[in-house]
Amino acid sequence: MAGIVSYGTYIPYFRLTREAIGAGRGERAVASYDEDSASMAVEASRDALRNAGGAPDQILFSSISPPYAEKLNAATIQAGLNLSKHIGGVDVGGSSRAGLSAIGLGLDLASAGRKPLVVASEVTVGAPGGARESGGGDGAVAFTFGADDDAIATEIARASNTEEFLDAWRTPEMAFPSQWEERFGANIMVPIVVDVLTRVLEAAACEASDISKVILDGTNPRVTRTVLAGAKLAPEQIADDLSSSVGRTGTAHAGLMLANVLDQASAGDKILVMCGADGADALLLEVTDKIDSRRPPHSVSRWLEAKRSDLPYNAFLKWRGVLPFEPPRRPDPARPAAPPMPRAEGWKFGFVGGRCTSCGAANLPPQRVCVMCGSVDEMEDEPYADADCKIATYTLDHLAYSLQPPVVAAVVDFEKGGRINCQLTDMDPEQVKIGDELEMTFRRMYTAGGVHNYFWKARPKR
């Protein structure tokens, strides 16, 4: 058997209140205009890898909102994490259950001696006015896996069921997913979820009352309500479904709820994770005493606190490409060209700078001729993705192309040397000031000619 070695999460900065769309209480998390499921996957994975005790040898990326339908999104994540190229990469999707299924695959790979990184990430888009739009959310979760004796949570039992029926679906041509009526779905799904729940408890020789937290995610809220009500659980056994603070984050959601439980878990806790979509998966885990030393820098609740909840509904619709809008009288951004990108891969994706071995000066982006001493080809790689930095000076650019004008542009100085001119993101333009401490974040700058352009921006520390 194997277990989870480390985990990390990412919840974007913006929230859309349900009041703003006339859809009840609470709020949903919204990926910024410069984020997608791959960029958020990088952010969650960065946190997970801090405590992984080594680099992964396999990436499984799970999403039903992958940035590219064809082109390996796991490769973008590999590059964004500055990982070795000598690793496997797989994209999985097709159902919002794929995230929990990928966690199962991660455990299987770890049982075979591999060290996989499984990351699930979602930008949830629904038709305006519908339940998917208001109840959905954006976010990402990442796990690394390894042997039992290195795990923070080990697998006790697992059960699955796969079912062909029309629950939620979307063809490649459809802008928004469809879902059959809730009562029909519940009619099919309730017995399936009860079945995997029963089987996993039997396999573990457990009673429902032995479980510390039960996580039940799924496409159909009626299924969740019915199964939880019938399982004879105490209220404190039922995990927060994050519906009022994040919304359902598709393939990431079961994992995100699990991470939120792990944030507060103690050694010996038994956690049951289930997801009902196109069938069901159930996974029973037991937390080990390594949990306290492996908690990620950002807990779910920390992400939830650092937010901005005043996003207007029309901005949300523009960001997701739902609402057409008048473009600025500026040229469209240029599509990045294929050959220059691999030449700049370390800088563009991994945010790896240069340091002159002759004089020690930082060179950002990496230069062949040192900006300080002029030495030629004496540069070595130096990672900057996690480097602390602050605003040397900044400006608000009302003219530059952006889905959220004004662009906040700053001259950013790194504590360990080096300066860049870059865009800021995830902040209130009115609050920015010289000297503010920043951290770097991997973003989708824009999409042009069908090509997503990824690079790094700075954001106030979250």
Next chain:
Amino acid sequence: MSSNGICDRVAIVGMGCTNFGEHWDKSASDLLIDATESAYKSAGVDAEQVDAYWLGTTGSGVSGLTASLPLKIQYKPVTRLENMCATGSEALRNAAYAVASGAYDLVCAFGVEKLKDSGFSGLTGTAPPGDGTDSGLTAPANFSLLAPAYCKKYGVDEDTMKDVMSKIAWKNHYNGARNDRAQFKKEVPIEKIKASPKIAGMLGIFDCSGVSDGAAAAIVCRAEDAHKYCDNPIFIKALSFVAGPAEGSMRQDYDFTTFPEVVASAEDAYKQAGITDAREQISMAEVHDCFTPTELVLMEDLGFSSRGQAWQDVVDGRFELKGDQPINPDGGLKSFGHPIGASGLRMMFEMWLQLRGEAGPRQIDNPKLGLTHNLGGAPGRCVSFVSVVGPAS
């Protein structure tokens, strides 16, 4: 930096300059023909006498054909060049060196830009295929970084800074209102300038130069030949151009209150021209007022004001048309817009008029030495051009 220079060895014997503005009815070719024919006429020469041409344009054409086709230049060297916002001045510099070398006797430097056909706001560039890591900032955003940095370094509060910036814009529009060739020929009340909508940082729309079409041309020969063409030529005292290593965009010690490239090119030009005190010896200057804080910082980089004192000189009116050292007497980029390939030569055209006493309502009393300046790029990473011109020594 070491330049030998060509002080007093090359003269400008004729110039032409179109009106700058929205020439919806004229192509780049039309503007180029107008400016060139006017320059020929001014020098009293015809096309057959001109040995070679240097054409500055950033985006209105490529190759010498951009000029040779419309003007029907007969199998002669036409060099098209680009050096960002210094493009027009670079045409003149290269043309001047060509006659100084003796390779040619009579040459033409011209520049043209047709910006209004794009339909865009502000300037746009044509970058080569890239990796997508550029910051994507606009020119006003880049130059807006000067204002807060200047305030911080010299203890100028933001209200005072806004007044200073507005006064620079007001001055240039005042001058432009006295120039028939300007795009904007109206004075603008200072309160209107101050209240204009924000573009970037502290910059309002009136802190930014406009977008226009235009062309200008100069006929150039060696000094000893000048009086063959012209009774009243002007003489090149210095031409300097530098491209910087863009250190300011990478080094933390750059503070956004100066353009090291401008300092270097001014120092070089002053050495060529034998100038020891630019504040006293330069009678007037056309400088690159792409944005109002740029002009402010240039006053210090060019040595017209001491460090940290340019804002006070602006307040005191030193750079106004009737001040001790008029800056941008023709109205500057502020009144003319910035058709890039033409701007440097448009600046030289004002020196041509002023030094010959032909500037009409803008005429400066008894000017001695004039300076023109361009910079291209952004604070921390730019190119800079400085020329000094005057009467025969």
